[in-house]
Amino acid sequence: MGNNQLSAAKKAKNDEFYTRMTDIEHELVHYRDHFRDKVVLCNCDDPFESNFFKYFALNFNHLGLRKLIATCYSGSPIAGGEYQPSLFDDDVDEDTGRHRKAYKAVVNVFRDTTGNGGLDMDDIRNLLDSGENELTELHGDGTYGAGDFRSRECLELLDEADIVVTNPPFSLFREYVATLMEHGRKFVVMGNPNAITYKEIFPLLRDDRLWLGYKPLGQDAYFDVTPEYADWLRSNKKEGTGYRIIDGNVMGRAMSCWYTNLDITKRHEDLFLYRRYKEDPSKYPKYDNYDAIEVSKVKDIPEDYFGVMGVPVTFMDKYNPAQFELIGISEQNGHGMSGGIWQGDDPKPCVNGSAKYTRLFIRRRA
Numbered sequence: 001m002g003n004n005q006l007s008a009a010k011k012a013k014n015d016e017f018y019t020r021m022t023d024i025e026h027e028l029v030h031y032r033d034h035f036r037d038k039v040v041l042c043n044c045d046d047p048f049e050s051n052f053f054k055y056f057a058l059n060f061n062h063l064g065l066r067k068l069i070a071t072c073y074s075g076s077p078i079a080g081g082e083y084q085p086s087l088f089d090d091d092v093d094e095d096t097g098r099h100r101k102a103y104k105a106v107v108n109v110f111r112d113t114t115g116n117g118g119l120d121m122d123d124i125r126n127l128l129d130s131g132e133n134e135l136t137e138l139h140g141d142g143t144y145g146a147g148d149f150r151s152r153e154c155l156e157l158l159d160e161a162d163i164v165v166t167n168p169p170f171s172l173f174r175e176y177v178a179t180l181m182e183h184g185r186k187f188v189v190m191g192n193p194n195a196i197t198y199k200e201i202f203p204l205l206r207d208d209r210l211w212l213g214y215k216p217l218g219q220d221a222y223f224d225v226t227p228e229y230a231d232w233l234r235s236n237k238k239e240g241t242g243y244r245i246i247d248g249n250v251m252g253r254a255m256s257c258w259y260t261n262l263d264i265t266k267r268h269e270d271l272f273l274y275r276r277y278k279e280d281p282s283k284y285p286k287y288d289n290y291d292a293i294e295v296s297k298v299k300d301i302p303e304d305y306f307g308v309m310g311v312p313v314t315f316m317d318k319y320n321p322a323q324f325e326l327i328g329i330s331e332q333n334g335h336g337m338s339g340g341i342w343q344g345d346d347p348k349p350c351v352n353g354s355a356k357y358t359r360l361f362i363r364r365r366a
Contacts, residue, residue, distance in 0.1 A: 018224035019167045019190060021051040027258050028055065030214050031188060034163065034262050036064040041161035043149045044168045046072035047105040047124055052166055057127065060110035068107040069157055071138060073147030102138040102147025104157065150179060158183050174200045188260040193217050196313055197329060197358055202337055206326045211267050213258025217314050222251035271318040273303035285351045289344025292361055294351050306366065308341055310349055310359035327361040
């Protein structure tokens with residue numbers, strides 16, 4: 001692999017991670033009741049690659065879906081370059097093994113044509129060539145390329161959908177979520193946990209327009225990657241930190257969590273509190289530059305303190321808006337999201353001159 005290819009693989013690593021079926025199943029089992037009689041859109045998903053598409057196709061009848069739509073962009077990889085959709089005879093670039101064209105797949109009915117209970121390349125071809133479902137080309141518009149979620153034809157599909165479920169490009173996560181919110185869609189999407197601190201994302205969390213799904217923030221996630229990026233990982237990263245070998249395959253390691261605006265049981269569960277502030281206030285020092293006390297671990301949040309507290313970002317895993325008020329976050333490059341309790345020149349929260357990591361500011365509800 002040449003240097004240019006290595007650089008391209010490294011740059012694209014977060015945008016070509018393919019979510020494992022087991023991770024999709026573990027999360028979406030909690031949303032099952034939301035999908036009945038709904039149109040589900042996977043708008044960053046090649047049906048010949050995406051486990052999101054396979055999950056919803058295989059569970060089409062069980063979930064009671066009304067319709068499943070998937071779109072992919074031109075240039076998305078083909079599985080090993082081994083299969084090209086019968087609709088487009090010239091679709092695959094022989095040099096890159098990638099689609100020259102973008103397309104949408106629409107499933108109106110699912111029938112297991114092979115009887116094996118699975119969904120392989122032949123099943124997908126039979127599914128989409130059945131006459132009841134469709135595979136059609138996308139063309140893009142003057143601003144965005146074919147299959148880009150921001151293109152006019154993809155936005156029309158977004159407006160048709162009830163729920164969007166996918167792993168969008170991490171590099172476009174801000175714009176992706178903004179598009180979903182602008183169009184008033186319900187969604188369950190993967191993203192980087194660091195997005196919690198983004199100036200575009202945190203206000204949505206604070207205002208209860210968006211919340212985290214079930215996967216814990218501290219839990220590792222591993223993804224299928226392109227062969228090019230697998231080679232880059234082997235050459236540049238340490239096994240166990242940058243990647244793992246699972247069932248003989250190189251799996252990329254990345255921070256990830258789920259973001260949703262579908263109501264789920266988790267966000268209504270109270271965090272059990274057993275510490276008491278009054279027993280030893282010295283364990284909860286006040287910040288030098290924030291009008292709040294420091295709580296270094298979520299498990300140490302006191303049950304008898306109703307002032308403002310600074311807590312780690314991992315608190316979002318336990319956030320129940322009926323139990324806590326999410327006030328702000330320590331200043332992020334002048335973003336001004338501290339909720340008016342920042343008092344100093346240094347944006348990092350400090351205790352006795354010692355800087356802490358990013359803190360969320362919360363307050364118990366009475």
